[in-house]
Amino acid sequence: MPNSLIKANSMQKKYSRIFKMVCAAALLISFVLPLFAGDYYMRLISLIFIYIILAVGYNISAGFSGITSFAFAAHYGVGAYVSAVAITRYNMPFLVGLLAGALASGLVGLVVSLPASKVKHHYLALISIGLLEIVQQILNEWQWFTGGSGGMYIPSWDIFSISLNNFQKYYVIFIIMLFCVVLQRNLMKSRWGRDLIAIKNNEIAAAGVGINYSKYRIAGYFLSSILAGLAGSVYASFSGYLSPDTFNFEFTVFILLMAVVGGEGTLSGPIIGAVFVTFIPMLFNAAPDLKQIVFGALLVILPQVMPAGIAGTIKKYFKEIDNNNYIVEKTEGNEFDIERNVIKNNSEIEDILVVKGLTKRFGGVTAVDGLDMTIKRGTVHSLIGPNGAGKSTTVNMITGIDKPSEGSITFNGKEITGDKFFNLTKKGLSRTYQHVRLFNNLSVVENVAIGGRLFYSYSIIDSIFRTRKMKKEERKSFHEAMEYLKIINLNDKANYDPESLSAGQQKLLELARALYMKPDLLVLDEPCAGLSETETMEFAKIIHKIRNAGISILMIEHHMDLVMEISDYITVIDYGKKIAEGDPASVNTNPVVKTAYLGEGA
Known part of the structure; x- marks a missing residue:
């Protein structure tokens, strides 16, 4: 059980007391009104x-x-x-x-x-x-x-x-x-x-x-x-x-x-x-x-x-x-261990994701053309290429946002081609987005906690009557959400609105939400966009922790130093077609890749 203590601050307690007094007064007046x-x-x-x-x-x-x-x-x-x-x-x-x-x-x-x-x-x-x-x-x-x-x-x-x-x-x-x-x-x-x-x-x-x-x-x-x-x-x-x-x-x-x-x-x-x-x-x-x-x-x-x-x-x-806002007053114990909070997949299938002949056409434009790609379990696999190469379209098809025109996608040995996005999350796939997508009407900690919704078991009846089971699961979920916020150093902003965070912090918040879903495969679409150099270095450390925990990663990123540092394998695409694939060293020296990025005279 995570050990963060989440308590209301003095101002929240003051407003909570005032609110309860107003409610009590309104109820009392309503109750005695017919008498007068x-x-x-x-x-x-x-x-x-x-x-x-x-x-x-x-x-x-x-x-x-x-x-x-x-x-x-x-x-x-x-x-x-x-x-x-x-x-x-x-x-x-x-x-x-x-x-x-x-x-x-x-x-x-x-x-x-x-x-x-x-x-x-x-x-x-x-x-x-x-x-x-x-x-x-x-x-x-x-x-x-x-x-x-x-x-x-x-x-x-x-x-x-x-x-x-x-x-x-x-x-x-x-x-x-x-x-x-x-x-x-x-x-x-x-x-x-x-x-x-x-x-x-x-x-x-x-x-x-x-x-x-x-x-x-x-x-x-x-x-x-x-x-x-x-x-x-x-x-x-x-x-x-x-x-x-x-x-x-x-x-x-x-x-x-x-x-x-x-x-x-x-x-x-x-x-x-x-x-x-x-x-x-x-x-x-x-x-x-x-x-x-x-x-x-x-x-x-x-x-x-x-x-x-x-x-x-x-x-x-x-x-x-808002009495649903919380902050951390005190933290005890050791650092939160990602590995202990991962759902272990004992599958013997080494290739966690296999893409064959993946094609996507938008009218007369072919965004992705016959792409083949295999991601090994427990690795960081980067998908890179120039702007407009079809990278985001590829991950959108893999995650169920877009439906492929042709080709097949196999995840954990089962075909998922054309499956709905919300179904894929239940099968062990989560992602972040090129353009950040947060729930602005929920607090920072609630944005993370909703990532753990797959692990709730209490019913709507438990919600209406606030049963012991519901309270226990909610308490555990928010405690664990706070621990994921600690990983990205946003635990002190748990009760903030997501819109008040910087662009880089919003990207990290998305990562924490996706991570709390405890996926087999984590898909990251330009996760370092908007991050400072310091935040990017911290992000690299987080990626190493995630990989060491056994979570496979598919990442789109333009920060080449980061890609070369943390990737096990790299696939390069240009105009929707694969032009190179291999370890960072071989991709880095590939003349075709240099030409695609730097032009004909590279």
Whole structure:
């Protein structure tokens, strides 16, 4: 077990205490409010609780998963009507109707997200507008089911054959809202939440740590649709009357405004947004026609002056307020041993990677032409050549980002030609990128910890209820992530944003993430780009440690002194074709290589 001690600093502890006091005060006020407030205010706060549930659902979709949808008013309406019909027409208990409405909304979300996962995000937004219009037509025209434009009544709200009054309804809604807020918090503080955030930040890098982003995007939208349907189900029994006009595009604008005001991708944003946006219309009771103008103006102006919303802006100026940030206060014991943390592959196959006839064409341009290359287990194999020679295209085909036009790729004795990137990571292959790809919405230590996601075993249920198993695995993962940060001398910047690091430090951070995946083959695409001479020397030492640990390395690099120093074998390509191969000494003296690099008169 790694021995780094990760603790919050004094400022983090101060903000954590303040945050807990604010939460305790809000909970206390919410709990005792019905004892002092009148019926009007009790119903108003109950409505805000319902909107918080809806905003939490939208936040999981747009804020964390990066899936913008204009159909949440439709999901809200589906949940409301299905729940109302289940309770009134089929005499189902309230809790069963609640579940029916949530699941119906989730199924609608699933039907929409399955085809939408094949297209870009803006196409999903267009599809969602179509869904909103379809639901509007169904609610207005399907008289038997919805009552049509005249709406439908829900006569009572019964739980266990007990008819609830407004006082009791308030506490039921309060409990459901608390459950949804805690669910969001627990989910986003787990590997499942980090996976969704990673997809929003960078799909290719997410696939590079083993995330099937299409399935995760579907799962994220499905969960958010369920929460929207749950909010609609609660609203149906709370209001006692449903009308199709409630679930129109105007209400979609209301939902978007909650996200914009509160702050997408923050845990407290849905609460702040729901409170503010509920009270804004009250300022225009004397001129209701102005409400939509104000809503539209806020949607245009707020992203310009406060793009992160209220919660995001507070976090920007008070970074330590995020209680998920950590630093190392103390380190004990010996240096972290890479070799002890490598997954041993006992394969007797000496050639870990075999490439035969690899070809890639982009239209009429052949980027890689019939390349043959073999990488021996436990070696550093460099792939070099002039700019535009096809090096990055080659490693993109090997790692599953690009699909070869011709040829075959064999890894650990099994053909992987055309295999998906996220599948290859599970087979023991990880990589860094020519242009750095980090998850900027995650801290430095979280960027490394997500590399170890392949070794988690706790389920989404463990995440929601924060079981002992989940806490143990998370603690172990973050401790080990800190040890990998120590290898690249970034452990003192564990709670920084990746964007605050220098270009060289970002490259090293990518290396630490790829290394934490404990691969058989580590692919490095220009890892020293942006590194200083001192950092390059340190990098060479790290490469020696990695190779000594038994990890094979395929590296693209333009720093020739480094290539000659650390490589066991070198393959040289030019215009997509192999022109030389061998040990550093033979390649260094090859006249064809000199001509390719220096020109005809070399």
